Amino acid sequence: MISIQNVNKWYGDFQVLTGCSTEVDKGEVVVVCGPSGSGKSTLIKCVNALEPFQKGDIVVAGTSIADKATDLPKLRSRVGMVFQHFELFPHLSITENLTIAQTKVLGRGKDEAIDKGLKLLDRVGLKAHAHKHPGQLSGGQQQRVAIARALAMDPVVMLFDEPTSALDPEMVNEVLDVMVELAQEGMTMMCVTHEMGFARKVADRVIFMDRGQIVEDCAKDEFFGDIHARSERAQQFLAKILQH
Amino acid sequence: MNYNWDWGIFFKSTGIGSEIYLDWFVTGFGWTLAVALAAWIVALALGAVLGVLRTVPNRWASGIATTYVEIFRNVPLLVQLFLWYFLVPDLLPEPLELWFKQDLNPATSAYLSVVVCLGLFTAARVCEQVRTGIQALPKGQAAAARAMGFTLPQIYRHVLLPQAFRIIIPPLTSEFLNIFKNSAVASLIGLMELLAQTKQTAEFSANLFEAFTLATLIYFVLNMGLMLLMRGVEKKVAVPGLMSVGGK
Numbered sequence: 245m246i247s248i249q250n251v252n253k254w255y256g257d258f259q260v261l262t263g264c265s266t267e268v269d270k271g272e273v274v275v276v277c278g279p280s281g282s283g284k285s286t287l288i289k290c291v292n293a294l295e296p297f298q299k300g301d302i303v304v305a306g307t308s309i310a311d312k313a314t315d316l317p318k319l320r321s322r323v324g325m326v327f328q329h330f331e332l333f334p335h336l337s338i339t340e341n342l343t344i345a346q347t348k349v350l351g352r353g354k355d356e357a358i359d360k361g362l363k364l365l366d367r368v369g370l371k372a373h374a375h376k377h378p379g380q381l382s383g384g385q386q387q388r389v390a391i392a393r394a395l396a397m398d399p400v401v402m403l404f405d406e407p408t409s410a411l412d413p414e415m416v417n418e419v420l421d422v423m424v425e426l427a428q429e430g431m432t433m434m435c436v437t438h439e440m441g442f443a444r445k446v447a448d449r450v451i452f453m454d455r456g457q458i459v460e461d462c463a464k465d466e467f468f469g470d471i472h473a474r475s476e477r478a479q480q481f482l483a484k485i486l487q488h
Numbered sequence: 489m490n491y492n493w494d495w496g497i498f499f500k501s502t503g504i505g506s507e508i509y510l511d512w513f514v515t516g517f518g519w520t521l522a523v524a525l526a527a528w529i530v531a532l533a534l535g536a537v538l539g540v541l542r543t544v545p546n547r548w549a550s551g552i553a554t555t556y557v558e559i560f561r562n563v564p565l566l567v568q569l570f571l572w573y574f575l576v577p578d579l580l581p582e583p584l585e586l587w588f589k590q591d592l593n594p595a596t597s598a599y600l601s602v603v604v605c606l607g608l609f610t611a612a613r614v615c616e617q618v619r620t621g622i623q624a625l626p627k628g629q630a631a632a633a634r635a636m637g638f639t640l641p642q643i644y645r646h647v648l649l650p651q652a653f654r655i656i657i658p659p660l661t662s663e664f665l666n667i668f669k670n671s672a673v674a675s676l677i678g679l680m681e682l683l684a685q686t687k688q689t690a691e692f693s694a695n696l697f698e699a700f701t702l703a704t705l706i707y708f709v710l711n712m713g714l715m716l717l718m719r720g721v722e723k724k725v726a727v728p729g730l731m732s733v734g735g736k
């Protein structure tokens with residue numbers, strides 16, 4: 245579903261991604277972790293071409309991003325993305341947030357879009373809030389709406405960029421619950437997250453990044469099973485985040 | 489000061505036709521409104537376009553908008569007006585030049601000059617406010633819209649501009665008031681707007697103080713009214729759970 249092929253990216257002289265390659269199969273859930281500044285968010289943003297890269301290629305559902313002829317907005321409309329800071333549109337109601345891209349990008353009719361949006365809103369448990377504006381919801385609720393908004397586009401893959409990092413601790417689980425459910429339904433997912441509990445529960449594979457490189461890329465059981473077989477950098481990282 | 493106040497002057501005949509002095513003020517007020525409103529439409533439309541250009545990821549577009557702002561912001565308004573009224577017509581192709589100088593009646597040509605001048609001058613200021621409004625939004629807003637497949641024009645139309653304009657209503661209000669106040673420069677190229685009518689009344693009647701007192705009051709009340717109107721607009725478009733209005 246996603247094929248990342250030797251991706252290299254520079255900010256000026258500084259190389260942020262170095263020779264990143266991996267594959268994500270249909271229905272697979274891949275967790276990307278690593279210290280801050282390791283390039284994990286940058287890598288995931290390359291997958292829907294939010295961030296340009298200078299070398300290599302990423303192919304999403306058969307569409308090459310490096311290909312100049314690719315219609316990038318069209319590609320992005322098939323890839324759902326959830327951001328750390330939710331990024332709901334504050335001037336629009338929840339219903340409008342759920343429908344605007346359906347109507348403006350996919351060209352769906354208004355009734356169909358509302359119908360679809362409200363169904364998904366119900367699924368994340370927030371149907372009663374349809375008429376409100378994002379500013380009137382809690383962080384956890386906003387992030388659930390953001391997930392529903394992405395799902396409304398019928399994405400072939402979902403990208404999550406630290407979806408729980410900006411949340412109060414007590415709201416983390418309500419968002420993770422939605423993500424777990426999504427994973428169990430067979431959605432193809434790439435998640436940048438520090439939530440190792442989530443990784444253990446639903447991830448198929450774990451990718452560990454450091455200094456712009458993919459250091460570890462292995463099955464979940466292998467990753468968590470024998471920590472001492474991991475690279476030194478990964479061991480240090482895991483020791484820090486798993487000790488609690 | 490030894491001065492004989494005579495507030496009845498406004499109801500006295502001007503000696504021209506059957507007009508009383510108050511009629512002159514009404515006419516002048518009408519021109520002031522006509523100048524300011526037309527110039528505001530120009531300023532708002534052009535300023536919005538320029539403000540967007542300053543923020544798009546294209547060096548040429550932002551360069552052009554920046555140059556525009558620097559030129560129109562750094563030349564005095566009155567100088568700009570004289571350029572538009574006295575010099576620019578000479579540079580037009582001959583048929584247009586003749587049309588402007590001979591076919592149009594003097595009030596119309598002065599009106600056109602001042603609307604263009606004030607509109608373009610104020611557009612530079614509106615541009616800067618639109619730019620700041622857009623830049624004040626979290627970067628993630630445009631990213632989220634892009635991630636959903638919006639094209640650049642759609643991002644501006646549906647996500648950035650509706651939010652940016654809400655943020656800049658207060659500074660935009662003061663620009664809106666400025667255009668009414670600045671419209672007084674039109675009196676210097678012979679357009680009989682409020683200030684010109686005031687001066688004429690003062691000269692004809694010798695009731696200088698009454699004339700300028702009334703003009704001051706009209707400008708003041710007009711601008712207070714506009715300010716309240718804009719505050720109402722701000723309240724009406726406020727986003728629930730998000731922005732506060734009037735410092736509340």
